[in-house]
Amino acid sequence: xxxxxxxxxxxxxxxxxxxxRLGMLIFLASEIMLFGGIFAAALALRLEHGxxxxxxxxxxxxxxxxxxxxxxxxxxxxxxxxxxxxxxxAPRRAARALLAALLLGCAFLAVKGVEYAGEYREGLxxxxxxxxxxxxxxxxxxxxxxxxxxxHAVHVTIGIxxxxxxxxxxxxxxDRNAMLIGNVALYWHLVDVVWLFLYPTLYLAGVR
Amino acid sequence: xxxxxxxxxxxxxxxxxxxxxxYSLRSWFLTTDHKRIxxxxxxxxxFFFLVGAGAAALIRLDLLTPQGDLLSNDGYNRxxxxxxxxxxxxxxxxxxxxxxxxxxxxxxxxxxxLAFPRLNLLSWxxxxxxxxxxxxxxxxxxxxxxxxxxTPLSSVYANGAVVATIVAVFISGFSTILTGxxxxxxxxxxxxxxxxxxxxxxxxxxHYAVSIIFVLATPVLAITLLLVAAExxxxxxxxxxxxxxxxxxxxxxxxxxxxxxVYIMVLPxxxxxxxxxxxxxxxxxxxxxxxxxASIAIAVIGFMVWGHHMFVSGQSVYASAVFSFLSIAVxxxxxxxxxxxxxxxxxxxxAIDAPLLFALGFIGxxxxxxxxxxxxxxxxxxxxxxxxxxVVAHFHYIMVGGSVTAFFGGLHxxxxxxxxxxxxxxxxxxxxxxxxxxxxxxxxxxxxxxxEGMPRRYHVYPPEFQVLHVISSMGAAxxxxxxxxxxxxxxxxxxxxxxxxxANPWGASGLEWxxxxxxxxxxxxxxxxxxxQPYDYPLAHPVSRDDG
Ligand code: HEM
Ligand SMILES: [Cu+2]
Numbered sequence: 001x002x003x004x005x006x007x008x009x010x011x012x013x014x015x016x017x018x019x020x021r022l023g024m025l026i027f028l029a030s031e032i033m034l035f036g037g038i039f040a041a042a043l044a045l046r047l048e049h050g051x052x053x054x055x056x057x058x059x060x061x062x063x064x065x066x067x068x069x070x071x072x073x074x075x076x077x078x079x080x081x082x083x084x085x086x087x088x089x090a091p092r093r094a095a096r097a098l099l100a101a102l103l104l105g106c107a108f109l110a111v112k113g114v115e116y117a118g119e120y121r122e123g124l125x126x127x128x129x130x131x132x133x134x135x136x137x138x139x140x141x142x143x144x145x146x147x148x149x150x151x152h153a154v155h156v157t158i159g160i161x162x163x164x165x166x167x168x169x170x171x172x173x174x175d176r177n178a179m180l181i182g183n184v185a186l187y188w189h190l191v192d193v194v195w196l197f198l199y200p201t202l203y204l205a206g207v208r
Numbered sequence: 209x210x211x212x213x214x215x216x217x218x219x220x221x222x223x224x225x226x227x228x229x230x231y232s233l234r235s236w237f238l239t240t241d242h243k244r245i246x247x248x249x250x251x252x253x254x255f256f257f258l259v260g261a262g263a264a265a266l267i268r269l270d271l272l273t274p275q276g277d278l279l280s281n282d283g284y285n286r287x288x289x290x291x292x293x294x295x296x297x298x299x300x301x302x303x304x305x306x307x308x309x310x311x312x313x314x315x316x317x318x319x320x321x322l323a324f325p326r327l328n329l330l331s332w333x334x335x336x337x338x339x340x341x342x343x344x345x346x347x348x349x350x351x352x353x354x355x356x357x358x359t360p361l362s363s364v365y366a367n368g369a370v371v372a373t374i375v376a377v378f379i380s381g382f383s384t385i386l387t388g389x390x391x392x393x394x395x396x397x398x399x400x401x402x403x404x405x406x407x408x409x410x411x412x413x414x415h416y417a418v419s420i421i422f423v424l425a426t427p428v429l430a431i432t433l434l435l436v437a438a439e440x441x442x443x444x445x446x447x448x449x450x451x452x453x454x455x456x457x458x459x460x461x462x463x464x465x466x467x468x469x470v471y472i473m474v475l476p477x478x479x480x481x482x483x484x485x486x487x488x489x490x491x492x493x494x495x496x497x498x499x500x501x502a503s504i505a506i507a508v509i510g511f512m513v514w515g516h517h518m519f520v521s522g523q524s525v526y527a528s529a530v531f532s533f534l535s536i537a538v539x540x541x542x543x544x545x546x547x548x549x550x551x552x553x554x555x556x557x558x559a560i561d562a563p564l565l566f567a568l569g570f571i572g573x574x575x576x577x578x579x580x581x582x583x584x585x586x587x588x589x590x591x592x593x594x595x596x597x598x599v600v601a602h603f604h605y606i607m608v609g610g611s612v613t614a615f616f617g618g619l620h621x622x623x624x625x626x627x628x629x630x631x632x633x634x635x636x637x638x639x640x641x642x643x644x645x646x647x648x649x650x651x652x653x654x655x656x657x658x659x660e661g662m663p664r665r666y667h668v669y670p671p672e673f674q675v676l677h678v679i680s681s682m683g684a685a686x687x688x689x690x691x692x693x694x695x696x697x698x699x700x701x702x703x704x705x706x707x708x709x710x711a712n713p714w715g716a717s718g719l720e721w722x723x724x725x726x727x728x729x730x731x732x733x734x735x736x737x738x739x740x741q742p743y744d745y746p747l748a749h750p751v752s753r754d755d756g
Binding site: 008009010015018019022023026027029030031033034035036037038040041044045126127133136137138139140142143144146147151 | 314319320321322323324325385388389390392393396397398423424425426427428430431432434435438442443444445446449451452453454457460461464
């Protein structure tokens with residue numbers, strides 16, 4: 001009885017794992033739609049006000065954005081390695097990889113913070129006293145930039161907390177199916193993928 | 209309905225029903241049983257229905273006179289805003305999925321619970337949290353933005369508790385998303401042996417379709433509302449032109465969610481009606497796959513028609529023409545369903561019980577609402593009647609005449625299963641007819657009002673409209689009586705001494721009728737194994753049991 005109840009309402013562990021994974025994927029689809037609104041707005045703005053869009057994007061610090069892309073990609077790699085380690089039955093290696101992924105996530109946030117501070121000083125932050133823009137389309141671009149990257153940063157923060165949780169849990173590290181670590185890594189990959197779209201949409205649009 | 213089952217059903221072994229499994233508060237508020245959570249939802253949505261109905265009563269009373277004597281201008285704005293917000297997000301969206309769906313999805317596919325029982329409980333708590341915040345808004349100043357939150361009204365000019373309302377709707381979205389996620393995973397991973405996709409009841413197909421919309425559309429509303437809140441609170445102006453924003457962008461994002469959301473409100477109803485019709489006709493549904501895929505088609509095309517809410521918002525005429533075409537296209541799958549129900553009833557041995565009366569009422573009102581939807585989808589007509597009572601009548605025919613009627617029909621159909629009790633059939637038939645008449649008296653005059661130019665959201669109007677408004681308000685009183693009746697006789701049936709329901713009072717097919725009424729804690733004794741097609745009338749033994 002007890003054995004069979006453990007995975008209730010599922011008949012066995014494999015099915016319960018399948019369901020967990022599917023649930024996570026559906027949740028991520030929902031997250032994509034959350035960012036989809038912002039991407040759709042950016043696309044519309046770019047189609048209607050191409051030159052303004054490019055001019056506003058030109059104010060962003062391309063090299064900081066690029067550095068953050070590299071940081072986040074590496075971090076995602078670490079998360080993937082953590083999953084592999086857990087599957088291979090190496091809990092300590094899994095914990096180290098998660099720690100690396102998590103620290104890189106923090107580095108990403110730090111760079112973002114430096115970037116925001118610079119934008120504030122340069123008067124690129126709408127609504128602040130020093131802000132000055134050439135026209136409403138450029139203001140809207142910066143608005144979308146702050147909302148998009150801000151919402152993304154919230155997700156990065158949640159991802160960092162989740163990875164810390166997974167790294168601290170002995171059960172998660174020793175699970176040869178890497179269920180928790182696997183799902184956390186999936187979430188982290190999504191955060192990465194969203195950034196991979198934000199980067200060209202916002203930063204590369206300013207490259208001449 | 210008779211006390212005796214009209215058809216054979218597999219014998220029941222004695223098992224504790226889910227209702228008898230603990231009576232403490234804890235056993236309810238910390239339950240992970242999908243059936244108990246369904247009942248928690250039933251009580252809470254009924255409460256919010258009363259809140260919304262109270263606001264509606266104020267609106268209809270105020271409209272009795274052309275001067276709007278009862279409420280101030282501001283008060284009127286607040287009344288219809290609260291009415292819309294509460295009815296849409298706190299009553300109608302959760303009504304069928306979270307009460308009937310929660311109860312039935314696992315049972316209909318032969319599972320013992322939803323895939324994530326604790327998540328299910330969590331989504332109820334999230335719903336309650338957002339509901340409490342909404343109640344705070346009601347008592348703490350109200351909102352005057354309407355349920356549509358159009359910018360720049362909502363982001364700049366509106367006063368009142370706009371941010372609190374937005375946060376409330378935002379939070380309730382999490383509850384919706386989690387429910388959709390839970391249903392999708394359950395339908396994929398927990399079907400009983402032999403319950404193939406082609407054997408799924410149509411109720412399940414429509415819940416599958418609606419879950420997809422839950423998961424994919426709700427986050428778009430979330431981001432939209434988040435942007436409005438950000439604009440009000442920290443001046444990030446995505447919508448306010450003075451801050452560089454684009455107010456039309458709001459409408460695009462809002463309707464990208466809210467048109468699918470209207471299908472959120474109607475798809476589960478279509479599923480309920482498919483069950484009611486087949487059970488009353490004792491026949492296999494005509495065109496099973498057409499009805500099943502129509503649900504999916506509605507879910508998909510429904511994402512591509514939002515521009516029909518923006519015909520007069522300065523959208524390009526080419527875009528409008530495309531949206532007009534797609535809106536007409538989306539009516540096709542709905543019409544297919546109506547044809548299939550009609551053909552199913554044709555030459556059938558029909559049992560005219562209360563659930564069928566509700567279902568027939570649904571079909572008539574849904575057709576009226578759908579046809580006027582087609583009218584609104586035509587550019588030339590819409591320019592004339594947009595923002596008038598014609599639109600108000602259109603969506604009330606679908607959302608109230610359609611979905612609420614289907615909810616009542618479903619509640620009557622599955623009440624014996626949910627509670628194990630039989631209600632007074634005569635009173636139920638009277639209520640069904642009263643609701644149909646009251647509804648039409650309330651809302652048909654609104655088509656006429658709108659066509660003649662009565663704008664929506666105004667409470668001071670030219671005196672020539674008064675007659676129709678008075679008729680509408682009187683109809684609303686009748687409708688209120690119709691809605692109050694079930695509350696009385698359904699609760700009455702629960703009192704000690706109420707008549708017990710057999711396992712299958714309607715002689716219907718479907719796994720839920722093979723288990724006792726009310727079902728045992730884990731829904732079935734042993735794992736059911738499905739060996740027959742859905743709606744396999746005349747009934748023999750729809751399932752065989754494997755108790756090993
Ligand atoms: C089937 C379920 C449906 C529901 C629940 C529904 C609900 C609604 C609601 C709530 C509105 C008003 C929104 C507002 O302005 O506050 C509306 C407007 C509209 N509906 Fe429907 N509708 C449905 C079906 C349809 C269909 C099938 C069509 C077209 C074929 C349609 C066409 C329209 C149009 C064009 C408007 C905009 C009218 C205007 O604002 O001028 N609807 N509907
Ligand atoms: Cu629509």
